[in-house]
Amino acid sequence: MTLMRTLLGAAAATALSAGAALADPALIYDLGGKFDKSFNEAAYNGAVRWAEETGGEFRDIELQSEAQREQALRRFAEAGFNPVVTTGFSMATPIAEVAPDYPDTKFVTIDGFVDPEEHPNVLSVLFSEHEGSYLVGMLAAMATESDTVGFVGGMDIPLIRKFACGYAQGVKAVNPDAEIIANMTGTTPAAWNDPVKGSELAQAQISQGADVIFAAAGGTGLGVLQTAADQGVFSIGVDSNQNYLHPGSVLTSMLKRVDVAVYNAMEAGADLETGVQVLGLAEDGVGYAVDEHNAELISEQMTGAVEDAKQAIIDGEITVHDYSTDDSCPALTF
């Protein structure tokens, strides 16, 4: 198995110019980088799992700049890769641009939305992040002693506000008096990769009394988790299971099963069903992580309450407001 493991920096060009494979899947990571221990790494893990289980091969590339998005899509499509799986909401526009030129290639955008009517060869995979965030918000509210919890977002985009909004609703559901401090790292893609800023934001929130901080910020979140561990407060990881990073300090992780989405897309191969797919709690597309690293932090009572809420959301008894539907949040002002 010759996995492309050395696709870093300058090697990216080599990957693109290397010979064509017939109908192997391809994976394009967003600017956060393949090993962000979070969103993109989840995609990578899904692809690796697929490769190990089926013995198949896949190609991947880490984008280095905005300008490479369309270029990478076209090269993969031209080289005959199918399907071309992409992560990150920013890929939606380039895919809409490229997809009509390669009608036989299936494109998958995870987190992005491409109109299925106009582009029949695109699958948009969306997650109900607000539902998963609601559950970790409940856990945060049950774990806090100061009745103050924090949220650190990466780049200020509707998707991240969706996380924040779901989280705030979960916190308020358990403790209506709790205060939520929400901060965004920045407004450019660089905000996904600035752990120093993440640390300072966490520090500022801790000094305002926050003792549980949810980081939905890619690589920046690592700084948040680090500072939380240094200062002895709880943090909540995102996308991948980050509990192992600081055992005893990471309360839980809001799981977004990007790996499952990538795995399914690669498994389906060229026969991939296109359209729009929403993965929520019912589909196990989102959730919260409990493992040996945080089992002591989550009491049975907490699990019970969260499991009840999860069932209620699946049954439709609790509706978690989705920020992206109307750009407003009942539980939090930005």
Place this chain on the structure above:
Amino acid sequence: MDFLTLVQILDSTLRLATPLLLACLAGLFSERSGIFDIGLEGKMLIAAFASAAFAFVSGSVWVGLLAGIVASMLLSAVHGLASITFRGNQLISGVAINFLAAGLTVVIAQSWFAQGGRTPSLAGDARFSGWELPFAIGPSDAAAAGRPLSELIAQAGPVQQVWSELVSGHSILVYVALLAVPATWWVLYRTRFGLRLRAVGENPEAVDTAGISVIGLRYAAVVICGVLCGLAGAYLATALQAGFVKDMTAGRGYIALAALIFSKWRPWYALGACLLFGLLQAVALRYQGLRLGEVTIPVQVMDSLPYVLTVIILAGFVGRAIPPKAGGAPYVKER
């Protein structure tokens, strides 16, 4: 805004200003000798990587610090070789160093640690921990009282708050950076070496006529620049963070350069400029969108202010910034 909030913002200012200050002083030495250096970013980055990598392997942060300084000095030497010995274009050499560091760090990190271009997390002695000054309330007091540190400090008196929150509890590199300011001033303005260094940036011919080696002086300046950049990078990776992450300097080298111009290549002004830029960042991080009466200043404005201020200074609206006269020009001995 209460008093404690103010103290906390100043505390954050100090942390954010430290890497800027070290890099700014590094640039100051180099540019005062006539070698423009836009490779500060790259040198910080490689120092951040080397310090984290060696601190992890050896388990000692001091070994890491040394490795960071050495790595940064190596890049400095490359810059010196290109721009002093071979009389190349200093800006191009600086840009090349930035690219080299950005690529090299990730590739080496991937080949050594296979964690996707980052170093493993540092713990214990492999990291700089906060320095607790006498009489300050620190983590040990919090542990003894069994209450969070922030709570203890909130209940203390104003003087104790300033002492514990603002002055105490930083890593040793913060104090080193602050002490580097008077040291730089003393070296530049009170020693023979400093006089010659300044002269070589203004009029290298005169220095050469006096029988002093222009090349030697410039190399000395570039080496000092490497040491200070090494400290800045090590501070990012082993004090503020616990490990190296790709591109973790996030443009701080350029802000330091802006601070250098803003401070008109003077040490004490550099301290002021870096603290100001640090304060802007700290305020932007604390208040997303600063509200002044009815007007809300968006966070983007705060982030861009360092550059805007620098342009204003460069354009000569507020006290013109005049760079060292011989800056950027390689010295060619007359025959």
